[in-house]
Amino acid sequence: MTHLRQLMIEELRRRNFAESTIRAYVHGVEHFSRYFHRRPDQLGPEHIRQYQAMLFSKLKYSPNTVTARLGALRFFYIKVLKRNWSIAETPYPKKVIRLPEILSPEEVARLIDASRTPFQRAVLMTLYATGARRAEAATLKVSNIDSRRMVVHIQGGKGRKDRDVMLSPRLLDALREYWRCRRPQVYLFPSSSGHRGVDHPISDKTIWNVCRAAARRAGLEHRHLHPHTLRHCFATHLLEAGADLRTIQMLLGHRDLEETTIYLHLSSKHLSATASPLDALTINGSGGRTHDA
Numbered sequence: 001m002t003h004l005r006q007l008m009i010e011e012l013r014r015r016n017f018a019e020s021t022i023r024a025y026v027h028g029v030e031h032f033s034r035y036f037h038r039r040p041d042q043l044g045p046e047h048i049r050q051y052q053a054m055l056f057s058k059l060k061y062s063p064n065t066v067t068a069r070l071g072a073l074r075f076f077y078i079k080v081l082k083r084n085w086s087i088a089e090t091p092y093p094k095k096v097i098r099l100p101e102i103l104s105p106e107e108v109a110r111l112i113d114a115s116r117t118p119f120q121r122a123v124l125m126t127l128y129a130t131g132a133r134r135a136e137a138a139t140l141k142v143s144n145i146d147s148r149r150m151v152v153h154i155q156g157g158k159g160r161k162d163r164d165v166m167l168s169p170r171l172l173d174a175l176r177e178y179w180r181c182r183r184p185q186v187y188l189f190p191s192s193s194g195h196r197g198v199d200h201p202i203s204d205k206t207i208w209n210v211c212r213a214a215a216r217r218a219g220l221e222h223r224h225l226h227p228h229t230l231r232h233c234f235a236t237h238l239l240e241a242g243a244d245l246r247t248i249q250m251l252l253g254h255r256d257l258e259e260t261t262i263y264l265h266l267s268s269k270h271l272s273a274t275a276s277p278l279d280a281l282t283i284n285g286s287g288g289r290t291h292d293a
Contacts, residue, residue, distance in 0.1 A: 028072030114218035131234035
């Protein structure tokens with residue numbers, strides 16, 4: 001580990017950043033350094049501008065991904081190198097908000113049915129039944145499953161916030177079946193002994209792979225499905241079942257209710273309940289005279 005990499009990790013951990021954010025920030029600075037074949041402390045604003053342009057033009061990254069990469073560089077230069085950072089010289093790209101992909105309940109059932117082992121089934125059902133992010137699901141502990149109160153304790157979520165979500169009886173049955181096969185002791189989904197050791201959780205990449213493999217087997221690969229899709233499905237299907245936005249906000253661990261309102265745009269129930277203003281017009285005839293193009 002280089003001295004600069006170690007310093008950056010220490011600065012991130014001092015501020016209690018999530019491990020997934022630490023990995024992403026470190027990877028971002030390393031990628032920047034490799035692109036110019038120079039140490040990052042030998043690079044400056046002009047290199048950052050060139051790098052930003054390359055992310056768009058050559059790698060075709062989305063504006064949100066480029067913003068995340070710039071955030072990593074900004075942290076490195078300000079907090080680690082103690083240098084100034086000019087937003088004017090390296091402006092963040094305009095944020096793009098796209099509606100996420102949503103599966104129907106029938107498609108979610110197909111996805112879960114495509115699992116091949118109790119482990120895979122438990123992972124997919126946990127994602128959908130709790131709305132957990134993949135990093136949150138990966139680090140769930142056996143003790144987080146509270147069958148007495150029928151809640152799942154999600155600890156150390158985004159922003160280091162804990163929250164409780166409902167424990168579905170069907171999920172509890174699936175977890176018990178999985179437990180009889182694997183008998184996890186500390187982490188609900190422990191890493192295999194040949195990889196990281198049973199006292200460590202699986203990586204969130206493993207959860208990604210479980211989701212993608214099930215999508216292929218279920219014939220849903222064209223839907224660009226990933227673990228976060230099930231989180232979106234959890235929220236949208238709750239909304240369509242009558243749950244209010246404030247409750248969904250708390251279950252998802254959103255800081256601001258505005259983050260949760262995106263699910264109003266995804267709910268077919270709410271969209272179909274709103275009539276188009278065209279339907280209120282009184283229009284005579286069937287369309288009037290036709291004209292040649």
